[in-house]
Amino acid sequence: MQINETISFEEGIELNLQNQEFQDWFNVNIMPNITFADGKNGTVQTCATFDEFSRPETWVFGNMMVRAVYFTQNENYNFNKFVCYGII
Numbered sequence: 001m002q003i004n005e006t007i008s009f010e011e012g013i014e015l016n017l018q019n020q021e022f023q024d025w026f027n028v029n030i031m032p033n034i035t036f037a038d039g040k041n042g043t044v045q046t047c048a049t050f051d052e053f054s055r056p057e058t059w060v061f062g063n064m065m066v067r068a069v070y071f072t073q074n075e076n077y078n079f080n081k082f083v084c085y086g087i088i
Helices: 020-029
Strands: 056-061 064-070 079-086
Touching: none
Parallel strands: none
Antiparallel strands: 056 064, 064 079
16 A cells, blocks of 8 residues: 555554544545454455464554554453554
């Protein structure tokens, strides 16, 4: 995925604390490309890495990395939030 836009966001800050313009942009341009699938049984894996519990951990979109944070430190999929890193 190539990102051809310039938009401001705070690196290392969770998505729900970002400015509204970035949140809106993220929901339109990034969110549709994020799946929590592992590529097995006909699913589409879009993540770049998995955590130590085999849960999708990071997704990379050009120079931007999105990290999933979960509520639990086990194999439970209780998703908490996204944190964004990099530059656009």
